[in-house]
Amino acid sequence: MMASFIREVLARARRTLASIRGVRGGSATIAALVVGSVSVLVVAASGVLWSVNAAADAGVERVGSLGDIDTRPPQTANGSVDILFAATDDPVDEKADDEKGESADEKALPDRRLSHLALVHLSRRHDSTVLIDLPSNSLVDVPPHRDFRGKDVGASKRPLAATYEDGGPALLVQSLETVTKIRIDGYVELSLPALTDVVAALDGIELCLPKTVEDKAAKLRMAPGEQTITAEQAAAYARTTAGGSLDRLRRTQLLFGAAAERLFGATAVLTPWQATQLLDEGAAALRVDDGFDRALARRVALALRDPYGDRTSIVSVPVDETKKTKDGTVTTWQSQLTTYLFEELGKDSRIDPSLFTPAPVPLRPGSVSVRVENGAGIEGFAGKATEELRGVGFRMKGAPSNADQESSTTTIYHDAAHEKHARTLQAAIPGAELAVTKTKSSTMRVVVGRSYSGxxxxxxxKNAEPGVSENDALSVTAAGPCGG
Incomplete structure (x- = not known):
């Protein structure tokens, strides 16, 4: 029913435009695909199934075959699928470089820059989906390559955004495969400026914000609740970095989902002017790899119909630290947790998001000293917990040892003067309980019980409430806080 409606509306728009502007036959399909597939990128449900299934037939730009990339991880034998979605923005202003005598032609940079990334893992059983947010400033190992200027570049460590700038989607995919050991089966790229163009063509969109968004630098303040936003507001809302990378990913989801609903909803009326805008701007917004065919597109769409249901997990890659380099501010990944995450994906295992979603804590983990004792009666349990706590940044003291008695519960023993330290540690151990001791010590004593799960x-x-994830505040459902 919906597909028939969409086809009829777009067919009418295409016939009208063809008669007055000579629009090519495939452009309407592209325009529809852009908005619907943008919803796929950000995991919105409206219009996705029909639009993304048209990917193989639309005249969208192709970025080449992923099979041409050298030294790739082996194809998974379990039948799972991993798709990389990239959101791009306009390139940075090059006026300063031009004033120095370096022209844009000499720089030979791509016409888009990487904004943010998401890796979507589709299980072999078709019963679970994992969406992993990948910060674009993540520092990764980059293999030798030839950049856009035609210059041979040796192996180095660069942020993901720089790999896209230097070598486009192919180098981005190759770098990610090198660090994750996950073979990427498909690539979809969408342009954020297309958001502004689509929203402008629709004369704004209705949006229900789950919480206040404020960015003083961008002069942006938007209150929670239902409202109509302009194209300029939509662009600022999508681009602000307030709240972290997962907030940004979900903000983009809300925006493009609302645009898709506005376009594809039964109450949407496409005037010739609106259709013209969508056709003109939409055709250049989507790029996919050569292997992204109808079968793969259908599988992606079906998997993402219910992004906040029990079958979908949304996590951010575990981050270790943020530091400044010649490439700007970059983040490094937490080695142990990141390795575990991608190993589990490679085995097509179910992912527990709570293990990877950062919990805000009032102290830096490195300022908390911890000693672990085995209260589970299971050989190697204390050593395992010691390494896992060290892996997320805590300062481990002494060798693991056995507790005086066994316990099913994990308990953190601390003196009254170090409650903040204890609560910071408790946030890292799901299910752990606190116990105050009279013995004065700055070192937390952890007795891991049989219930310890990692x-x-x-x-x-600063001033965080321990144990409550910042992402819990942005719990977005299909209905949203406005109901409906």
């Missing part, structure tokens, strides 16, 4: 990544936030 650690959770934590993130220092």
């Amino acid at each position: 650690v959770r990544q934590v993130n220092y936030v």
